[in-house]
Every structure is written in structure tokens, then in C-alpha cells.
Amino acid sequence: MVSRQRPDDDVTLERSRTAEVAAERGSPGAARLVLVHPPELRRVVDLGPAALTLGRQPQAPSGLAVAHPTLSRVHAELRFDRGIHWLRDLQSRNGTCLQGQAINELPRALAHGAVIRIGNVLLVYEMAQDPRGRVDPPEVDRAAIPGDSLAIAALRSAVLRIAGQRSPALVIGETGTGKERIAAEIHRLSKRRGELIVANCAALSPTLIESQLFGHDRGAFTGASQRSSGLFRAAEGGTLVLDEIGELPLELQPKLLRAIEYGEIIPVGSSRAQSVDVRIVGATNRDLGREVEAGRFRRDLYARLALAELRVPPLRERRADLLDWLDRLFGSVSGTFAAALSTSAAEAILLHAWPENLRGLHRLVMDCRSLTAPIRPGQLPAWLTTPTPADAPPPPPAEAVAPSPSAAKETRAYRPRPPREELLRVLEEHEWSIRATAKHYERDRKQISRWIEFYTIALPGRE
Numbered sequence: 001m002v003s004r005q006r007p008d009d010d011v012t013l014e015r016s017r018t019a020e021v022a023a024e025r026g027s028p029g030a031a032r033l034v035l036v037h038p039p040e041l042r043r044v045v046d047l048g049p050a051a052l053t054l055g056r057q058p059q060a061p062s063g064l065a066v067a068h069p070t071l072s073r074v075h076a077e078l079r080f081d082r083g084i085h086w087l088r089d090l091q092s093r094n095g096t097c098l099q100g101q102a103i104n105e106l107p108r109a110l111a112h113g114a115v116i117r118i119g120n121v122l123l124v125y126e127m128a129q130d131p132r133g134r135v136d137p138p139e140v141d142r143a144a145i146p147g148d149s150l151a152i153a154a155l156r157s158a159v160l161r162i163a164g165q166r167s168p169a170l171v172i173g174e175t176g177t178g179k180e181r182i183a184a185e186i187h188r189l190s191k192r193r194g195e196l197i198v199a200n201c202a203a204l205s206p207t208l209i210e211s212q213l214f215g216h217d218r219g220a221f222t223g224a225s226q227r228s229s230g231l232f233r234a235a236e237g238g239t240l241v242l243d244e245i246g247e248l249p250l251e252l253q254p255k256l257l258r259a260i261e262y263g264e265i266i267p268v269g270s271s272r273a274q275s276v277d278v279r280i281v282g283a284t285n286r287d288l289g290r291e292v293e294a295g296r297f298r299r300d301l302y303a304r305l306a307l308a309e310l311r312v313p314p315l316r317e318r319r320a321d322l323l324d325w326l327d328r329l330f331g332s333v334s335g336t337f338a339a340a341l342s343t344s345a346a347e348a349i350l351l352h353a354w355p356e357n358l359r360g361l362h363r364l365v366m367d368c369r370s371l372t373a374p375i376r377p378g379q380l381p382a383w384l385t386t387p388t389p390a391d392a393p394p395p396p397p398a399e400a401v402a403p404s405p406s407a408a409k410e411t412r413a414y415r416p417r418p419p420r421e422e423l424l425r426v427l428e429e430h431e432w433s434i435r436a437t438a439k440h441y442e443r444d445r446k447q448i449s450r451w452i453e454f455y456t457i458a459l460p461g462r463e
Contacts (some may be wrong), residue, residue, distance in 0.1 A: 004007070013281045030128030030150060031085060033064075033078075034320040037122040037346040039338045041066060046150075051079040053090070056120055069093050069460040070119030076256075078110075085125065091173045094207040095420060096121040100351050102421055113319050115350045120428065120460075122350065123318040126150045144185045145178075146328065147321040152314040155182070162308045163189035166278040168260050170245075170305040173312030176357035179283040180243060182237035182312060185282055187239040193279075194238025199231050202244040210252055214259075216268035232265050235278045244281035245305075246291055260304050291391070315354040315361070325358070329365045337365070340373035343456055344425045348377050348385050376429045420455045427452075431460050 008209040031047040037458050040337040044053075045064055053063040055075035063074075079086050086107035089096035097117040098108050110116075128150045140156040162169050162224050163186045163415060171179045171186075186195040204212050211221075215230030231240060242248065248256065259265050260280055264273040291297035315322060322336040323346060330337035342345065367381045377385050418426070418441070430436035434452075438445040451458070 026354070031460050032126050033116075034124045034126060034149070036124055036320060036323050036337065036350070037341065038068070038120075039323070041068065043120065045083065047078065047080070049080050051077060052078050053088075055092075056217075057320070064120075066121055068119060068121050070458070071121060072458070075118050076116075079107065085127075087116060089348050091291075092118070094424065095101075097421070098346075100347065103219075109185075113317055115319060115347065117343070117347055122343060122346055124149075126320060128154065133344060138187065141185060141188070144181055144188075147319040147324070149316060149318040151318040152321060155310075157309050157314065159185055160189060162186055162310055165227050166279070166308045168282065168305050169308040171281060171283040171310050171312060172211045172288075173283075173285060174314045174357055175285050176359035177312040177314055178358055179285075179312055180241065182310070183239075183241045183281045183283055184207075187241075187279075190239065190279065192238050192279060193441065194236050195234070196241065197231055197235040198243060200243045202247040206249070209249065210255070211268045213252070214255065214265045214267050217270045229265075230265070230267065232276050232278055233260065237277050239281055239369065241281045241283060243283045246284040246286035246288060249402065250296065250298070253301050257298065257301045259303065260301075293343075296414060315357045320351050323360055326365065329361055330369070337368070340371070340375050342374045342376050342428055344377045344428055345375050345380055348380060352384050362382070365381040366460075377425070378429070417451055417454070420457075423451055423455065424457065427457070427459075 010280065016369065033044070033045045033047060035043050037042050043405070045300040050062055053074055054066065054071075054077065055073050055180070056068065056071040057073040058065060058075075062113070064263050072094070073091070074088060074090050076096045078417075087096070087098055087103065087110055087276060088107040089104050091105065096103050098110075099115055100117075110125045112125070112127045112129070116125060127151060135157055137157055137160045140160050142156075144157050144336075145152065150333075159182060163203040168185075171183055173179050184196055184199075199213070204263075210216075211228060211230065214229050215228050215233055218227045241382040243255075255266070258433050259276065262273075263275055263277060265276055266273050274407065288297050288302050288305075290297045290370045315325075315419055326337045326349070327462065334359075341349070352360075356363065364381065364384065368375065371379055423437075427437055430440060434445050434448050441448065
């Protein structure tokens with residue numbers, strides 16, 4: 001199993017402060033478990049205040065039965081207490097992991113987006129930041145904003161709410177989160193009569209950006225041989241998306257503010273204002289509040305844009321959708337992908353930070369397009385699976401047993417027993433074959449059997 005602690009997960013775990021709100025209500029609110037792997041087991045389980053036992057044959061009505069041979073009959077338990085869901089292992093044979101770390105009978109608190117592994121089954125815990133996020137409006141095009149996670153349902157709800165307003169809007173999100181597609185859906189739902197025009201402020205020429213936006217008269221500057229109407233005029237009656245609006249030069253921001261407040265623009269070289277009917281949707285991956293404090297963005301312009309502010313969650317906050325996203329992207333290359341993943345490979349994908357978001361998923365698809373099932377962690381690209389030195393797990397303790405005489409004869413240095421998570425991962429990668437696992441470790445098959453017995457690991461189909 002993947003056994004690493006990632007800094008981005010620390011940030012995600014800090015979001016458990018939302019549990020304070022749940023504690024005040026004395027109920028779990030909108031919390032649920034999403035079974036994400038293996039794909040054939042996928043389903044959503046809403047969580048209530050009652051304890052929930054997970055396993056192959058847990059007792060009803062407080063049990064969730066998952067038909068998988070690597071699960072114990074009673075495997076793990078979720079309990080709601082003090083506004084937080086807690087997870088603990090119930091002395092299962094194949095163990096329980098939270099965020100890639102093995103846990104025991106000591107309860108561990110769950111935060112939104114936590115990845116849980118029970119045997120060879122993966123689940124994602126979700127808690128809605130806003131209970132309104134459970135209302136998923138059918139009016140929003142799911143092809144434009146796909147996904148079934150609570151974070152995406154809340155996003156679609158916000159998109160519909162903002163689309164019905166007349167004020168400018170601000171779409172904030174990390175690079176690669178699909179801000180432009182969301183802006184396009186806002187325009188579609190607004191039912192404005194004009195076109196959708198997209199301008200990347202970072203790509204516009206620094207010396208010509210004013211004329212590109214507001215137009216210019218003939219002879220306004222060297223090379224202006226004819227009049228140009230500009231992007232505002234092109235978006236008349238519609239929506240102008242200013243992507244990377246944080247890159248807009250400070251000296252042009254007052255003119256943009258005038259266009260928003262008064263519906264007027266002044267082309268370069270002209271002294272007459274022209275009326276325009278354009279809705280502005282800004283998009284940025286910058287923290288404009290900090291840009292204001294640093295003097296790089298006007299406070300009054302930010303205040304106008306922030307009247308309708310929409311935050312796009314990064315992939316690490318919608319992990320329940322990750323494997324579906326990969327299937328969607330991989331389908332354009334060579335069919336399904338999630339079904340080809342081993343459990344450990346799927347877990348590594350779920351635990352990755354995904355700093356490039358959807359662009360990172362595209363990169364993974366291209367790197368894996370030639371692989372065949374089952375895909376193991378060692379076949380995934382190194383950028384996805386290699387932990388930093390700070391993330392690496394501590395070395396395992398030495399086994400308190402002397403090396404066998406045969407090992408001494410072969411002059412191999414004594415090696416300690418591998419940790420349970422590593423042994424499980426190697427067994428899975430070798431299709432639970434003791435012979436192949438023994439070859440991997442260069443040990444006798446009896447030694448592998450002793451390790452399996454020591455860790456009380458149940459091989460699939462043998463429990």
C-alpha cells in the first residue's frame with residue numbers, strides 16, 4: 001500500500017474545521033462515503049449520526065456490506081462524535097489505511113476528501129462545506145462541469161446562482177481547474193443575446209492591450225491605418241471573459257471599472273465615450289485580495305468583481321471524481337482506465353497532490369496510454385509515485401530473529417521483515433502468489449508464509 005504523508009493533505013485536513021459547524025448542529029450534516037475502486041463496487045453511502053460498520057458481512061442495519069474477498073467479515077467502523085466522523089480498524093486481517101497510513105483500533109478523525117483503504121477497496125469521505133451543495137441543479141450542463149462529488153455539486157449550484165445575476169463575476173481557481181469552461185457555462189445559462197468572447201490578459205500585447213480591449217480610431221498610433229472596434233464591441237450584448245485578469249496592467253484597470261460601472265468605453269484616440277452592454281467575467285488563479293494589499297490591483301475594481309465570486313475547487317478537494325475523470329480522458333485514447341488499475345496504483349493516484357489539476361490528469365493519460373492491465377504502482381510515472389525525502393516512511397524495525405543458515409551460506413546480508421503495507425503491496429503486484437513474492441524478496445516461500453501469518457493477512461479466496 002502507499003504509505004506516505006503529503007503536505008497538501010495537511011492543508012486538506014485543516015478543512016476539518018468545518019466540523020465545528022457540524023458540532024454546533026449536533027449532526028453530521030451532508031457527509032458521505034464514496035466507494036471508488038474497484039469500479040464495479042462504486043456507490044455512494046450517505047452517513048448519519050449512527051455508527052456504521054464496514055465489512056464483507058457486517059450485521060444490519062448499522063452495517064455496510066461490501067462484497068470483496070480482501071475484506072474481513074467485520075473490517076472497520078465509522079462513528080460520529082463531537083461533530084466529526086471517526087474511523088477505526090476492527091482487527092481486520094488485511095488492515096485499514098487512512099491517507100496511505102495504516103491505522104488500528106485507535107479512532108482517527110476524518111476530513112473532507114480523506115482516502116480510506118479497507119483491504120483492496122478504496123473509499124473517499126466527503127463533507128459538504130455548505131449544505132446547499134447537496135442540491136445539484138439539472139439546468140447546469142454536466143458535460144461542461146462534470147463530476148459527482150459534493151464539491152462539484154456545490155460548484156454547479158453556484159454557477160446557476162451567479163448566471164442569473166447581471167453583475168460582473170469573478171471565477172477563482174488554480175491553474176488547470178477548468179475556469180474558462182465554467183465561465184462559458186455562466187454565459188450559456190445567462191441567456192444573453194450576444195456572443196461569448198474570451199480574452200487572455202496575459203497573452204495580449206502589453207503595448208496594444210488597451211486598443212485590443214476598447215478599440216481605437218484610425219491614426220490613433222503608429223500603424224493604426226484603420227479603425228478597430230475592439231473586444232468589448234465584439235462582445236456587445238454578450239459576455240467578455242477576461243482570463244488571467246490579475247495580469248491586467250494597473251493603468252488600464254480604471255477604464256475597465258468605468259466599463260463595468262457606467263457601461264461606457266473610450267477607444268484609443270477618441271474623446272467620445274461609447275455605450276456597451278457587456279457582462280464581464282474575470283478568471284484568475286491569483287489571490288486578488290493579496291494583489292490589492294500589494295498595490296498591484298485596484299481595490300474598487302476587486303470590490304466590483306467580488307460581488308459574485310465563485311471558487312473552483314482543485315482536484316485534491318474532489319478526489320471522489322478522480323478515477324471517473326481518468327476514464328473520461330482515457331476513453332479518447334484507448335478505452336477505460338480505472339478498471340485496469342491495481343488497488344495500490346489507484347490509491348497512489350487518489351493521494352497525489354495534482355498541482356496541475358486537469359492538465360496533470362492529461363499528462364498521466366498520455367504517459368500510461370500504452371500500458372495493459374493490471375497497472376501496478378511501479379508502472380506509473382515517477383513524478384506521480386516518488387515521495388520526497390520528507391514524505392518517505394521511516395525504516396522498518398529489525399526482526400528479532402537470526403538469519404537462517406541457508407541465508408548465511410549465500411552470504412546475503414540480513415534484511416529485516418518488510419512492513420505490513422509493503423508486503424501487502426508486493427503480494428498484490430504479484431497477484432497474491434507466494435512463489436512470486438518469495439522471488440521478489442529473494443527469500444524462501446516458507447519465510448513469506450511466516451510473514452503472512454505474522455501480519456494475519458488473508459489471501460483472496462482463502463479466508
